[in-house]
Amino acid sequence: MLETARPLGTPLAKTRELPLAIVLRQVDWLLVIGIAALVGYGLWAVAGVTGHEVPGQPHYYLAKQELYTGVGAVMFLLAAAFHPDLYRRYWRALYVVAILTLLLVPLLGVAKRGSRRWLQIGSFQFQPSEFAKVLVVLALAGFLAERGRALRDRSTVIGVLILVAIPTALVFMQPDFGTALVYAAVTASVLLIAGTRWLHLGTLVAATLIGAALLVWILPALGVQVLRPYQTQRLTGFIHPSFDPNHATYNVAQSKVALGAGGLHGRGTIGSTQTVLGFLPENHTDFIFAAIGEEHGFVGTSILLALYLFVVWRGLRALAGAGDGYGAVVIGGIVATMVFQVFVNVGMTMGIAPITGIPLPLVSVGGSSLIANLAALGVLIGVQMRGEGARGRLK
Amino acid sequence: MPETPGGFGSFVPGDPRTREPWHVNQQTILRAGILGAIAIALFVTLIVRLWALQIISGNEYLRIAQNNQVRTVRLQAPRGSIVDRNNVALVTNRLTHEVRVWYAELPGKGDRPTRHAVLKKLAGVLDVRPRRLYREVDARKVDPLNPLVVKADVNHWQSDYILERSDRFPGVEVASHYVRDYPRGWLAAQTLGYVGSATEQEIKNNPSIKPGDLVGQSGVEAAFDDYLRGTPGVAAQGIDSQGRPRSELVANPEPQPGDTVQLTIDSDLQSVAQKALKDGIQIAKNSCASCWNANGGAIVALDPNDGSVLALASYPSYSPAVYAGHVTNRKLARWGLTATSGLADNYPGLNRATMGLYPPGSTFKPVTAIAAIQSGVLDPEANLHCTGKLIDHGHTFNNWDPNANSWINLPTALALSCDTYFYQLGQKIWGLPKGYGAPIQKWAKIFGLGQHSGIEIGDYAGIVPTPKWQRHHYRAPFGRAEDRTWKPGDSINLSIGQKDLQVTPLQMARLYGGIATGKLVTPHLLASVQRDKRTIKLGISKAPEAIAPGSDFSQKLNIIRQGLTMATHDPIGTSSAVFGSFPIPIAGKTGTAEKYSNRDQRNFNQAWWCGYGPTDKPELVVCAVIENGGHGGTAAAPAALEVFRQYFHINHSTYTLPTQTD
Numbered sequence A: 001m002l003e004t005a006r007p008l009g010t011p012l013a014k015t016r017e018l019p020l021a022i023v024l025r026q027v028d029w030l031l032v033i034g035i036a037a038l039v040g041y042g043l044w045a046v047a048g049v050t051g052h053e054v055p056g057q058p059h060y061y062l063a064k065q066e067l068y069t070g071v072g073a074v075m076f077l078l079a080a081a082f083h084p085d086l087y088r089r090y091w092r093a094l095y096v097v098a099i100l101t102l103l104l105v106p107l108l109g110v111a112k113r114g115s116r117r118w119l120q121i122g123s124f125q126f127q128p129s130e131f132a133k134v135l136v137v138l139a140l141a142g143f144l145a146e147r148g149r150a151l152r153d154r155s156t157v158i159g160v161l162i163l164v165a166i167p168t169a170l171v172f173m174q175p176d177f178g179t180a181l182v183y184a185a186v187t188a189s190v191l192l193i194a195g196t197r198w199l200h201l202g203t204l205v206a207a208t209l210i211g212a213a214l215l216v217w218i219l220p221a222l223g224v225q226v227l228r229p230y231q232t233q234r235l236t237g238f239i240h241p242s243f244d245p246n247h248a249t250y251n252v253a254q255s256k257v258a259l260g261a262g263g264l265h266g267r268g269t270i271g272s273t274q275t276v277l278g279f280l281p282e283n284h285t286d287f288i289f290a291a292i293g294e295e296h297g298f299v300g301t302s303i304l305l306a307l308y309l310f311v312v313w314r315g316l317r318a319l320a321g322a323g324d325g326y327g328a329v330v331i332g333g334i335v336a337t338m339v340f341q342v343f344v345n346v347g348m349t350m351g352i353a354p355i356t357g358i359p360l361p362l363v364s365v366g367g368s369s370l371i372a373n374l375a376a377l378g379v380l381i382g383v384q385m386r387g388e389g390a391r392g393r394l395k
Numbered sequence B: 001m002p003e004t005p006g007g008f009g010s011f012v013p014g015d016p017r018t019r020e021p022w023h024v025n026q027q028t029i030l031r032a033g034i035l036g037a038i039a040i041a042l043f044v045t046l047i048v049r050l051w052a053l054q055i056i057s058g059n060e061y062l063r064i065a066q067n068n069q070v071r072t073v074r075l076q077a078p079r080g081s082i083v084d085r086n087n088v089a090l091v092t093n094r095l096t097h098e099v100r101v102w103y104a105e106l107p108g109k110g111d112r113p114t115r116h117a118v119l120k121k122l123a124g125v126l127d128v129r130p131r132r133l134y135r136e137v138d139a140r141k142v143d144p145l146n147p148l149v150v151k152a153d154v155n156h157w158q159s160d161y162i163l164e165r166s167d168r169f170p171g172v173e174v175a176s177h178y179v180r181d182y183p184r185g186w187l188a189a190q191t192l193g194y195v196g197s198a199t200e201q202e203i204k205n206n207p208s209i210k211p212g213d214l215v216g217q218s219g220v221e222a223a224f225d226d227y228l229r230g231t232p233g234v235a236a237q238g239i240d241s242q243g244r245p246r247s248e249l250v251a252n253p254e255p256q257p258g259d260t261v262q263l264t265i266d267s268d269l270q271s272v273a274q275k276a277l278k279d280g281i282q283i284a285k286n287s288c289a290s291c292w293n294a295n296g297g298a299i300v301a302l303d304p305n306d307g308s309v310l311a312l313a314s315y316p317s318y319s320p321a322v323y324a325g326h327v328t329n330r331k332l333a334r335w336g337l338t339a340t341s342g343l344a345d346n347y348p349g350l351n352r353a354t355m356g357l358y359p360p361g362s363t364f365k366p367v368t369a370i371a372a373i374q375s376g377v378l379d380p381e382a383n384l385h386c387t388g389k390l391i392d393h394g395h396t397f398n399n400w401d402p403n404a405n406s407w408i409n410l411p412t413a414l415a416l417s418c419d420t421y422f423y424q425l426g427q428k429i430w431g432l433p434k435g436y437g438a439p440i441q442k443w444a445k446i447f448g449l450g451q452h453s454g455i456e457i458g459d460y461a462g463i464v465p466t467p468k469w470q471r472h473h474y475r476a477p478f479g480r481a482e483d484r485t486w487k488p489g490d491s492i493n494l495s496i497g498q499k500d501l502q503v504t505p506l507q508m509a510r511l512y513g514g515i516a517t518g519k520l521v522t523p524h525l526l527a528s529v530q531r532d533k534r535t536i537k538l539g540i541s542k543a544p545e546a547i548a549p550g551s552d553f554s555q556k557l558n559i560i561r562q563g564l565t566m567a568t569h570d571p572i573g574t575s576s577a578v579f580g581s582f583p584i585p586i587a588g589k590t591g592t593a594e595k596y597s598n599r600d601q602r603n604f605n606q607a608w609w610c611g612y613g614p615t616d617k618p619e620l621v622v623c624a625v626i627e628n629g630g631h632g633g634t635a636a637a638p639a640a641l642e643v644f645r646q647y648f649h650i651n652h653s654t655y656t657l658p659t660q661t662d
Helices: A020-026 A029-050 A060-081 A084-089 A091-108 A128-146 A154-172 A177-194 A198-222 A229-237 A250-262 A288-320 A325-350 A367-385 A388-394 B026-056 B058-068 B115-126 B130-142 B156-164 B200-205 B219-223 B267-287 B329-334 B361-374 B410-416 B419-430 B439-446 B467-473 B488-495 B505-517 B551-569 B632-647
Strands: A110-112 A115-121 A124-126 B070-075 B089-101 B148-151 B172-181 B195-197 B214-216 B233-238 B260-263 B296-302 B309-315 B384-386 B389-392 B395-398 B406-408 B526-531 B534-538 B587-597 B602-613 B620-627
Touching: A020 A367, A029 A060, A029 A288, A029 A367, A060 A367, A084 A091, A084 A128, A084 A325, A084 A367, A091 A115, A091 A128, A091 A154, A124 A367, A128 A154, A128 A177, A128 A325, A128 A367, A154 A177, A154 A198, A177 A198, A177 A325, A177 B026, A250 A288, A250 A325, A250 B026, A250 B058, A288 A325, A288 A367, A288 B026, A325 A367, A325 B026, B026 B058, B089 B115, B089 B156, B115 B130, B115 B148, B115 B156, B130 B148, B156 B172, B214 B219, B267 B296, B267 B309, B267 B620, B267 B632, B296 B505, B296 B632, B361 B410, B361 B419, B361 B439, B361 B488, B361 B505, B361 B551, B361 B587, B361 B602, B361 B632, B384 B410, B384 B419, B389 B419, B389 B488, B395 B419, B395 B488, B406 B410, B410 B419, B410 B551, B419 B439, B419 B488, B439 B488, B505 B551, B505 B587, B505 B602, B505 B620, B551 B587, B587 B632, B602 B632, B620 B632
Parallel strands: none
Antiparallel strands: A110 A115, A115 A124, B070 B233, B089 B148, B089 B172, B195 B214, B260 B526, B296 B309, B296 B620, B384 B406, B389 B395, B526 B534, B587 B602, B602 B620
16 A cells, blocks of 8 residues: 555655656546547537638637647646645645635626626636636545545534635626536535535535525515526526516527427538527537537437546546545546536526526637636546556556 | 644644545445436436437427528519500619618627728718718617618619628618609609508508508509509528528519509600690799799690590699608608698699699689570570679679670670670579579589599599588688678679689599580599500590580580680680681680789789680690789690690691780
8 A cells, every 4th residue: 555545634745656657557548538539529519610600710719729728738737747635735725726816807807798707818818717616626625635534524514615605606796607506516526425424415405405496586586686687587497488578598499499400410510500590699608519419410419428428437437446535525526517517508508407608518619618627637637547446457 | 844734824624633544435436426326317317308309309490490590571562664645654663772770780899890980981882971870870779670771772883882791881781672763754743643651551451561562652653553563572581690681582472563554644745734834834924013923833634535634734843753762851841842841832742733723713604604504594696795894782893804895795705705794694693593503503513613523643622612602611811701691792703713613723624625525524544554565454434424415505515615716716815816826726715813822912813724626526625724823815825735736746836925815
């Protein structure tokens, strides 16, 4: 036993890093291929969807997305190269960075379509809340690692909730309700993997449901508006699709038409009228799944979902083989983030999830989302290749 | 320094028990399994829903998607042409291009090119002032559903420039449509009428008319709108989500062009009539001291055998093209075609031939004569004393010629237009017992006065004052006692076509046609309706109605005709100077009717001449009236002569200058 017996909180110098050649041989190449396939599929889909978007520049978005992929690949490698102990030991720093960048948004941020989510750095607009997703996972895992034996204590659960409440409140005010929901999902998954008591988990789930009911139905009925009316409408629109006085669900209606019209084989990149003629809104960002569905049909969408599921499977496999509880919690948070985002985004395009503006991981056009997701998966690989499972295979 | 959990720098306390390693245990694996199970459940949900959408309902959504991008457009049918009796085009269609701006589609904040740049460029291309364009576009903010017409009827190069660079002109649209074109310019403007967008009432009354359709609003365009309008087609067009066209229009069914309407109008005669009217007004202005404000008039030329209207001239007039394409109130006001601007320009939009109401004056005398003969108070052969004035019940009624003093019979009285002769007839008729009724009014009505003539474009009925009418409607001129009983003076005034009698020039033409042929025609403008060069319908040719039965009556009419011929050919005749040397025998009567002008607070003489020719076999009736034109023989008769000259193709050398007569 080399590292698994390593006590938590030991100084960095005592962390023994394996030689690079051995570490690389321990990488789950299937997982890496799965991630690469998702990114490649995303680029191919973006090429088809955005070919007519900018007249005269068929590769306008594709070129951008390729650039982001390049940056994302570097981030992926960097994130994997650092030893997970670094993240664990400096979780406070990571947390502070997340909070500070989120705090900068309302002060210096750029507003688009009524939301202030972006920071302008040169000509590049970057969305702190995307990076905060992975930073929050690392911070929570780090905090839990420090309380290793007290995981079943109520105080630990409350500490996690306090830690996550601050970034959640910050993105909620942007307003970015979708990302706030992602943080909630992250919290739940991290607590689940860390071994929180079922009683506590159950209480949290119940409290969340009651809170959601309060937010959407009960408080407005009492005259307290926490959510803006359009947010409520988007959240509940998928439950009553015919009640749509402000066309809040117009996007979803067009999205369903796009998906349905795609049929089994799709309508191709030229014949997809919903996408090409602009009936489908945000067809390369939030609603890219519907555009893929129209252009490539059920075949294309089910392949995409299968790729996600494949990555999730390899990810959970890495979780089980993680070197320690900390690594398991990190992987669990990252995998759950991805599953949740895929489900909410894809569900939104089909009218079974609220309209939240969560992008489709690794596929939607958008630098911050792509780079942050690749960095998160880099962290996952970093944990995986140093874990027990990997070494076990080595033996 | 070894880091102590919960020590310095910890903003969340650590746990002292964490010195022990945190292993991945069976519980962790179980929980990972739960996470995996949730993931699988979510993905299965997605796949099932996806299957339902794409495979099971795929065809339904495909149909919605296909309908999503198709807009049906109503295709304007080219309106039918209007031609004259010789198939000379009077109104046709012209394809024009109109540049519009849709406010909602202009670039918004942050877009490139900016809204300002687009509008500036557009203003440059269309040669309009940029400032004005910005202002008009801003004003359209409240009404984004209707486009702003920046310029109607743009050049080909302007529309091509915009169409070829449509990506640089977001929100700018070039719309093509047909507008009315008038190859003969000002010809018969009021008679032809104009078209305009369908009014709410028209849309309500006719289900086939939709908002935006062009519908005839007046004149021939309105009267024969059902033939001219055609049937609009329907076209499908691919559009994007912004409603911008993305494909060619595919028409199904194609629009059916309107039918061609052939009028009885003779465009050459109409043209001459309009010029003669204008010249006549000029003659009146030059020759008559009080005719400085001669400023309007009408000429009607009619076939007395079937009622075909050959010319309907009305002055002042306007260019009908003002109604073609984009019509603005300002443009109309410049031509005097709005309610407020009309007065200054003496109402150019009014068709005086059918809707101008004037007292007929002496041209009415034949009716008085017939009424007197028929009621037995006049022997046409007997002589009556023509004097300078007649005094009745203390009122003095003057003759136009104060020095007249001769015993004359009816034809001579018509030739001389002796007022006192007809005053006496009026007196005698007034003196008739009650059972005789009101013979002058009765015969006026028989000759078509006081009622609509039946012309398709509509007209005014005018007024034939009867004792009963006077009791109900009479209004005394301002400052006089109002007495509504019918007095001898009323009959005397009526006998020379004065006071409250009001007729249209068309009614008088019809009346003189009746004298010429003994039959009353229904004036009409429609010769035929043609589709693809084939006649599908003929105009109304109602058989003329005999005015009164019996050869006895036609003998009496002959006496009138004789008088009218003397009036134009006998040296004593009131218009002999004009018609005496004309190679075709013309019979006709001058008239000088006093009409009170509200504007100038005084009486003006309305110059009339009505007549027909050739006398033995009448082919054409002409009636000319010149407002405030003084004596009929001076201004109206020469204008009428010009129409006869054109009709009979007599060249200009026989023209002689008229002298002042009545």
